[in-house]
Amino acid sequence: MTRQERSERTRRGLIQAAAEAFDANGFVRTRLSEISAGAGVSPGALHFHFENKAAVADAVERVARARLRCAARAALNQERGALQSLMDLSHAVAVLLTDDVVVRAGVRLNDDSDRPSGHDLHKDWQDLVEALLLRAAEEGTLDTEVPTRCLTLVLVAACTGLEALGRSNPVWLSRSSVTTLWTLLLPRMVGPSALHAVDPAGRDGVIRSAVPFPA
């Protein structure tokens, strides 16, 4: 292993240990000494990679955002229609939030008012939901008198709620909970004939391909 590979491995270990600490204790209460101890490295090694706690948190959030973007790309690439892509993606995000501590900590850090972040992941999600619903309308799948703006509002609120409630009880982020959400909303989004063409439980293959990071 070259020095650069070792350094990269240490950095990844620090990000993982930081995510575990931030996820458990939040930004304010996490200490740098816990992070270096969690990664099994000296405080000096941590400071070689990160200037301070804010820099570590930025790195965790950046990795979380990259993994969420990667999941979005995988789900959207499948060309089975925008509405099915959106459902698959919502399941994939729920799996990431449940199984991947870096994604979970990144989302939590993004929400943490103790730590200003340049990004707003809720706004990213809202924009994506709205774009996919508009595309589904163009494709002719979305067949409803309900305006896209209203569907977006309810979907974003419900998904945000599942994430918030899932922090203390993972059952809110289970496959069954996310499927229940879609099963309830779909008849308000598509006509009766199109209902059979979509799968509110998501497609296994797509969800798996959107979640490439083992816990």
Added chain:
Amino acid sequence: MTRQERSERTRRGLIQAAAEAFDANGFVRTRLSEISAGAGVSPGALHFHFENKAAVADAVERVARARLRCAARAALNQERGALQSLMDLSHAVAVLLTDDVVVRAGVRLNDDSDRPSGHDLHKDWQDLVEALLLRAAEEGTLDTEVPTRCLTLVLVAACTGLEALGRSNPVWLSRSSVTTLWTLLLPRMVGPSALHAVDPAGRDGVIRSAVPFPA
């Protein structure tokens, strides 16, 4: 004014100042000196009423819970059916979260993992939603093939999401947002004939009577 009245007024002022500080900065970052300064009293006066920061936070959460319970009683007393009561109450809670800093701070403190609370307000809300839906089914208003358990899940998730998103942007808690939620869900909850008998925008009088605390 008697000494007891003065003492009671000081205590109320401390709870209000504490709510403002907790709402702005969270539990960990709020200092007792900010709270006494915000209430215009000495640190000694604060310590006469509250042993420490956790005790002030407990008091804020207790008052918030009492106001939410009071709103629930007002909405449920109106005998216009359980489903309309639930819609009215959701609007009243959104007004309280928007206008009443003690309620907002109490809910935020209840969610704060830095501060263990004996209560779970989300669970209280979930139990209330489920009980009202079951009552609406008994009354014959709820007419749907969707199980009450699934309706409860989606309603609790969506309301929790509106609250979470409303922390950084109050538009999520506006009358219009809450009305959109109900307008979208109602056709999955009641038959077409019953749709005209309920008002997803809530009844003004009930919402006002459930929100007796001016901002």
